Amino acid sequence: MIVSGIDIGSLSSETVILKDGEIMSYSIVPTGADTQRAVSACMQEALERAGLKFEDLSATVATGYGRIGVPFATKTVTEITCHARGAHRLLPSTRTVIDMGGQDSKVISIDPEGRVLDFVMNDKCAAGTGRFLEVMAGALEVDLVEMGERSARAKNGIVISSMCTVFAESEVISLIAGGCSKNDIIRGLHEAISKRIFTMAGKLRMERPITMTGGVAKNRGIVDALRRLLKSEIHVPEEPQIVGALGAALSA
Amino acid sequence: MVPKLIRGLLRSGFAMELAKGGARWSYRRENRAFGLWLHFLFDNMKKGFRKERPVAWISAFTPSEIPYVFDLHPFLPEVVACLAAHVGVSEHAISAAEQSLYSTDLCSFYRCGAGLALGGYLPKPDLIISTSHLCDGAHRFFHNMSQLFGCDHYLIDVPYGNDGRGRTYLTDELHDLGDFIGKRTGHHLDGERAAGVLELSNRTRQVMLEINELRRRAPSPFSGSEAMSYVLGMNFSTLGSQLGLAFFRALHGVIQGRVNRVEGVIEEEKYRLLWLHHIKPYYPNTIFDILGGLGAVVSFEEANHIYWEPMDPKHPLEGLASKILSNFGCGPIEHRIEAILEMAGKYRVNGAIHFSHWGCRQSCGGSHMIRDVMRERGIPTLVLDGDGADIRNYSEGQTRTRLEAFIEMLG
């Protein structure tokens, strides 16, 4: 049986196609302002890569912020359940999932079967999310993709106190003006965000192993900061951004 | 004054929305209890403006029996704030209060109430009574209102412990309050009147207990959403009055009818939930529709739990002191936890939603402790952060994700 999962996030949209439970193909496209276009673009790309036609799919499960806007979805499942299922599939011993996406972050406790036991999400502001990092990358005029590597090269500790995106941006700008190195500032930002996630995680009874998913898991600076704070190994799948879509496909 | 109110209400669309709400409801057979509430609402406003009797503003947690015992006209700004949110005018009121009086961190019911007061939409109090228990914001708000209106404010100081000493202290407080009321209004404690009020309250309590008993049935015959709107308004405002008794009797009839017809709130009830904290969001929102769409219904809510024993009509102030002190929100959090666990068992719920209202220490403070205990007992609990009256703090998408994920978690 061939099924697909589609995750329409605030910043990126992903599709995963499974054949008898095995990944055939996946795609990642920016969501942009036109959600419908993102829906068809990521579906089309994944189908092409698998050499399939839309009719070959027997079901499609939609998840993510834009899940209710996928016209051909056979059902919708929340990102919380999907990240839990996806992470369980990739590392079956996972007991905690940290998902950091574009506009929200979640910490999810799961049981040995990958079922959600409890979860916490960030409150409605952008602090502690991928969007926060994007704004800071803009203020620092560095490429988002370089942030992880740059923070590894930091020499001095800098504490960023504001977590409000607007205030933190001006804090960053004044630190640059004060002559601080960008690498040090980036590390400070990663630590500040990680502390927020650490606090969120503390609300749950967090068990190990921990798997990190979502686009921000590609940022090694954040993963390292979290490792230090949680004093724990954190497993990052090869492509953390598709875990939600994988979980959706597994729910078909 | 009355024309000003009517003008104000019309301008704000308040009356129109209410009329629409009433019309919608009259298509349903259960309009009797709702009709009595509408009647109470207009009558309460009208008499408040006409000042047939001295108007006492009371906080929601001040027993409504107190104004009835002293033959005062009760007025509850928190209840009106819920209503303002419901008909979509709270935003203006809140903004008015933020411009001249309060920071955005104060409970939005008080920001809304203050905005309505500043706009002249509420009857002027002759005196104000509030209590120190349960709500931190109340005495500050009511104190400010007494300054705004130039009237006196009596703060009933509720002690921490529900023991002999506590009850004696609180009874003395209520005697003091009686003197305060007597001096300001000439209305003194009249044993016969007081006994009548307490008897009415006791009889209403009995009907409320019977209603709660009916609500244990599956499918749930009455929605928690309605129970936290006008039913709670009547619970706060009318205990100790004839109208209160009539209202709860009518409501009992409505619910009994639904039980007889095996009529549930939603078509297919898969999950029964308990709603924690005494309020819900009152502005237009889709929380209960989302839950309903997932087969989940709020079968019961902490707000309508009957925690007090019948009061002795011969000793009204002692009785009222006991009622206040037996509130499970008083004293250590264990009291509240114990009551919540009892409700969870009694209403056979699959999970609970703890609504944590912005600016409310009462709801936010204990929510995690409660969630942990519930989880230990196998009752998954969602702490839903939100705001009861300020729609600016509501995000439909974010709320939907939390609710859906929670129901998915229940399996």
Ligand SMILES: Nc1ncnc2c1ncn2[C@@H]1O[C@H](COP(=O)(O)OP(=O)(O)O)[C@@H](O)[C@H]1O
């Ligand atoms: N290659 C990358 N390196 C570092 N960070 C990345 C990379 N790709 C994406 N991100 C981060 O991931 C975030 C988007 O995460 P994603 O899980 O796609 O969000 P959503 O599902 O909400 O659209 C971006 O805001 C960005 O911070």
Ligand code: SF4
């Ligand atoms: S919500 Fe909290 S702060 Fe507001 S009135 Fe109720 S108890 Fe007081």
